[in-house]
Amino acid sequence: MNRTKVWATLAAIAMTVPGRAQEARSFYKVGVVTELSGDLATGGNVTKRGYDLWAQEVNATGGIVVGKKKYPVKLSYADAQSNPAQGAAAAERLITQEHVDFLLGPYSSGVTIAVGPVVEKYQVPMITGSAESPMIWLQKFKYTFGTIPPVNFTGAAAMRTLAALSPAPRTAVVFGSNDTFSKATATAFNSALEQLGIKVLKFNIVPEGQDLTPLLSAMKGMRPDIIAFGGHDEELIKLVKDLHQIDFTPKALLMHYGVTEPAFLEALKGDANQVFGGSVWTETTRTSSKVLWKDSPTYAAAAMKAFGVAADYTQGGCSAAGIAFQVALQKINAAPPLSDAKRVELAKALEAVDVESFYGRIKFATEGDYYHSNVGLSPLTVQIQNGVVKAVGPAKVAEAKALYPMTPWASR
């Protein structure tokens, strides 16, 4: 074989081996994998707002303080296109080609589960500020963390709030869209109802985007006290519209996520009122922090100023993810660029994080079914009242009394 061919072969092999060269830089390069396009683009862009706001605020203070220096952060986005395989490929590209220091994670549970093995392989810590399926934490990924607890942690709380209302609900219908998060939500609702002794008349997982009018018409005949649904934004809007179209008002309508999104209220207007939801944070949740934003209203004001849109708990969770990294980096004195050993140390430092943020307490579980998910938060039951999301449960943190039973559509 002649010399040219040998060098060409070696060069080709070198190009296929992921390089982990550490270029010198004075800023943190943060990879963000999220759904900027596709079916989940709405949620993905909520996460983008959260991550962007954290980066803006950190950089406004000069950067993350490590030792005596401040290091700004630069976000490097990769679009998962609402597709798990694309998300995994995007994460791999950020790690192997962009050489990011760590990752901020996807909106959806499906993409998070796909990205988990990638960050595990390269030992790059990732925090998702959004994904809530219990399936993620059951995988026991060492390098994946989440600032929002899973739905089986939060869903039960919402049901307990409803069960305590008067007249007590006796029956329920539960269904969820056929995706990782929504199925987990519906399952969590179902389990909670069974534990509370409320009879579940029907439990179904339905195809995503399915027109549910026939199912709802059948439910109308059963007259359940509670309708509980796990789904994403568009499905929630369609569900409320369908219920109004068939003129059926249950005593309580509970949905997870989506109801705190401004788009839900804008699309449904008065029909959005009195819908219940599950959350871990609202703009008026009582918190106190020394990191970046001092409390929830301060964060909410910053978010409104930056984007002109009210912040919801997913956006807040994403900003909190940045805070968790910030605190952990300071703890281990890790200046950029991070070496492989420092990333491993960063993952361990994240396990030890226990900080009060504007979002509430950030403390990741280190064992059990909620492994690496944030168990420092208290689940809230929220309800839309006159166009404003209010916490109505549990009693010790309620900002308003729950409006129950729901006012019939025709009377609104």
Added chain:
Amino acid sequence: MELMPQALLDGIMLGAVYIIIAIAFSLVYGVMHVIDFAVGEWIMLGAFTGFHLTTWTRVDPFLLLPVVFILFAGLGYLIQPLLQRVISGHTGNPLLMGLVFTFGLSLMFRGLAQTLFGFYSHSIPSHFSTGSFFFQRGDFFLTVSTVRLAGLIYAGVITAALHYLLKYSDFGLGVRALAQHKEAAGLMGVNNKRTSASIYAVYTGTSAMTGVLIGTILSVSAKMGPEYTIFAFFVVVLAGMGYLAGVPAAALLLGIIQSVFLVYLDPGYTLLAVFALLYLILLVSPTGLFRKGV
């Protein structure tokens, strides 16, 4: 059994939505032999236009349907010559080229919509959205949503109008002649370019109006297009490609099957059921339900 009348009615209402999605798509395939991958995006753009016009003018979207039709018919008339050029080419497979062109259109429309209109879902408010009729006799009951009833009436009107246009008008005679034999029709004085552009205009205008209706019944978002493209394909293949008269029956069958599955069986298997039905029918009759497709 007391749920059966409601399940059947809801199936018919669902089917009505599928009719209005698929009928214009079937028309353009039957006449121009173009598989328009952008049908869902025309529906989406129509929905957004209806949403913004309603917000701006505060006029009920049903009254804005003719405006939306004219706007999108004009747009379709202007775009059709590009499509004609692609499918009239002497290189490559014209059918595939048309498919690729319209696929590109759909990607472009979707990207433009996400950039211009954002990612949020919307709803088009209408005076019809909030009412329903309720009937009960013994254990049997029926709820009829007014907006879905309006959709059913719209589906009937559009189907009848297109049927009349094709069967009883001189324009329709020219369209059918072109579909049968382009050269012979040309020799008989049918202007291929103008007629094809007009039919495409009717298709885009009708699809856009359908989008407005879907926005009042369901919701509007930049990502809604592909779902309706799939439904359109499904109904048209079931009816028989190019067989317009089969579309209502195929759409209603699809709607009823879905409804029955949702109510009586496991909703998780709804899509499996409809695809299994399509598979079985195509095994027995590859040219569609009525054996009149191409």
